[in-house]
Amino acid sequence: MSLAALTRPWAATSYGFLDASAKREIRRKMIKAIAVPGCQMPYASREVPMARGWGTGGLQVTLTLVNPRSVVKVIDQGADDGVNAASIRRFVSRVSGAAETWDTLAATIVQSRHRVPEEVMREDQVLVLQVPNPEPLRGVEPNISIARQMHADADYGKLWLTLYEQIVRKGRIMQGAAYPSLVNGRHVMTPSPIPRWDVPKLHMARHLTFLSAGREKRLFAVPPHTRVEPLVFSDRPYLVEDHADLVCRRSGISGYFMNELPQDDGTSAFEVSDSNLGIKAIRQAEGEAVEIGATWYLNREMSQ
Structure with a gap:
């Protein structure tokens, strides 16, 4: 047995950077995630030419979905011209032949870090959210094995207790970004570090949303027309950030984040x-x- 017999002949980089095996696995997990909304699906997160924690999970999902007919928009904290957003957008375009855009209406794939676009997305669009920490129970149960069992049992009592303690101590729920939300009446998810302002945009949305954490090797999904309900008490309504009356100094528009x-x-x-x-x-x-x-x-x- 020789080393040559154990290796494959050299070949150019696979289309879309990821090899076919990686894409098949991620696609299978994406289908499972759609079938069980909000449930975390483990996958073998591959190495990509960027550091862990800078959007590798979202990038792998985008590279799995993209094709030469795609139009890709990438935003970082709402901005299209950020270094991270521009680098990811340029990389995806170069390895796939997809077109680039800043316009939400023109995009077929929108990859985002920490924001959902203000313009309503359509049925033919896919939103890919980068997620640093996909586990909503990590703050109340650091043992991941026990947290998995709690998800299986739909046991979210500790999470409710945390929200209750915030009300008792601070007078209101202090959870800002990544507000825990119940998906399809079954699984609680953390909707990426998007602000509270953006969480209602996922509720009964017409577009498909994937949330992927490359460092944690987990992805989950919110299919179209799926209920996404922030965890709130009946006498404490869900409140978004108080930005409605703020005016943009450059454009003069108001009523947005x-x-x-x-x-x-x-x-x-x-x-x-x-x-x-x-x-x-x-x-x-x-x-x-x-x-x-x-x-x-x-x-x-x-x-x-």
Whole structure:
């Protein structure tokens, strides 16, 4: 037996960077995730040309879905021009031949870190969310084996207790990003570190959402028209961030999630977090024929 007999002949990198075996495995796990909404599916997370914790899970799902007819949009904290977003978008385009875009309406695949676009996504679009920590029970049960058993038993008492303690001690639920949510009435998931503002966008949405954690080797999904209900008590309604009355200093639009920019005089200015929405609003105000799609929030209230 020789070493040559145990190895395959050299071949160029597989289409879309990932080898066929990796894609088959991820696709199988994606189908299972769709069949059991919100349930975490383990997969053999492959090495990709970026560091763990910088979106490797989302990148692997995107590379599995992409084809030359795809149009890819990548955002980082709402911005299309961030270094991480631009690098991922360029890499996906180069290894697949897919087109790049900043426009949510033109994209077929939207990969995002920590935000859901403000414009409503359609049935023919897929949202891929990068997830650093997919386990909602980690804060209350560090033993992963016990946490798995709690998911199997739908035993989320410790999670409810944590939320109750926050109300007792602080007067309100302090959970900000990654608010634990019940999917399809069965599994509790952590919806990535998206703000509370974005969680209602996943409820009964028309698009398919995948959430993938490459470092933790877990992925889960929210299929179209699936209930996503934040964990709240009946006498304590779910509240989003109080951004409805804030005005973007660049585009002049309001009623959307804003980034706070501290100023030298101690005050704060605000810019709309969805950068492409702000760009569209500016171009539209200047007289250009730019289409702004329907948004999740209308007149500062959830409309969809």
